[in-house]
Amino acid sequence: DTAVSQTPKYLVTQMGNDKSIKCEQNLGHDTMYWYKQDSKKFLKIMFSYNNKELIINETVPNRFSPKSPDKAHLNLHINSLELGDSAVYFCASSQSSGQRIPYEQYFGPGTRLTVT
Amino acid sequence: QQQVKQSPQSLIVQKGGISIINCAYENTAFDYFPWYQQFPGKGPALLIAIRPDVSEKKEGRFTISFNKSAKQFSLHIMDSQPGDSATYFCAASLHHRKLIWGLGTSLAVNP
Numbered sequence: 001d002t003a004v005s006q007t008p009k010y011l012v013t014q015m016g017n018d019k020s021i022k023c024e025q026n027l028g029h030d031t032m033y034w035y036k037q038d039s040k041k042f043l044k045i046m047f048s049y050n051n052k053e054l055i056i057n058e059t060v061p062n063r064f065s066p067k068s069p070d071k072a073h074l075n076l077h078i079n080s081l082e083l084g085d086s087a088v089y090f091c092a093s094s095q096s097s098g099q100r101i102p103y104e105q106y107f108g109p110g111t112r113l114t115v116t
Numbered sequence: 117q118q119q120v121k122q123s124p125q126s127l128i129v130q131k132g133g134i135s136i137i138n139c140a141y142e143n144t145a146f147d148y149f150p151w152y153q154q155f156p157g158k159g160p161a162l163l164i165a166i167r168p169d170v171s172e173k174k175e176g177r178f179t180i181s182f183n184k185s186a187k188q189f190s191l192h193i194m195d196s197q198p199g200d201s202a203t204y205f206c207a208a209s210l211h212h213r214k215l216i217w218g219l220g221t222s223l224a225v226n227p
């Protein structure tokens with residue numbers, strides 16, 4: 001059973017398009033995250049939701065909008081895609097105590113987004 | 117203040133050797149120091165973690181050494197194997213609110 005799954009695994013699209021990435025976790029966790037990993041492997045937290053409430057919102061362009069329909073799902077919608085958005089996007093989840101973020105996070109396999 | 121500085125950027129070790137990756141930090145408010153391992157095409161996975169009141173933690177061939185006064189911690193991989201070839205990230209937990217990540221070390225273990 002896949003703990004944290006993401007779809008699609010690969011996404012190739014043109015500049016200016018709008019795209020979505022979906023994430024689902026079956027671990028029963030209450031906190032989910034979106035990370036961006038660039039070509040140099042740098043991992044940057046983008047968003048975090050705890051029980052469907054946004055608790056981390058790093059400096060990310062407004063073109064990125066997360067949506068959490070329930071505790072097990074966190075989707076990422078990107079408007080007006082730019083070349084610089086090309087990266088691998090990872091979803092992760094964890095079980096938190098209140099809004100305390102634990103250091104143990106479970107990552108999905110990633111979605112490689114290529115903007116041409 | 118919120119950075120975690122990781123070195124080296126890349127490391128090549130012979131099979132059976134010891135791999136050592138170092139991290140340094142400034143913010144004394146960090147409350148946990150995990151290491152993550154990432155294989156190509158996969159997401160990072162927690163490898164081992166240490167609290168700042170512990171000087172060493174060992175799990176199998178993996179050991180974290182923590183020097184609170186120097187604000188440094190390191191990952192030692194004993195008897196390194198080709199299967200250990202991966203990217204390793206140190207991180208620090210800040211007030212249990214988020215993880216601050218190092219830039220990663222690409223480890224290659226030659227057979």
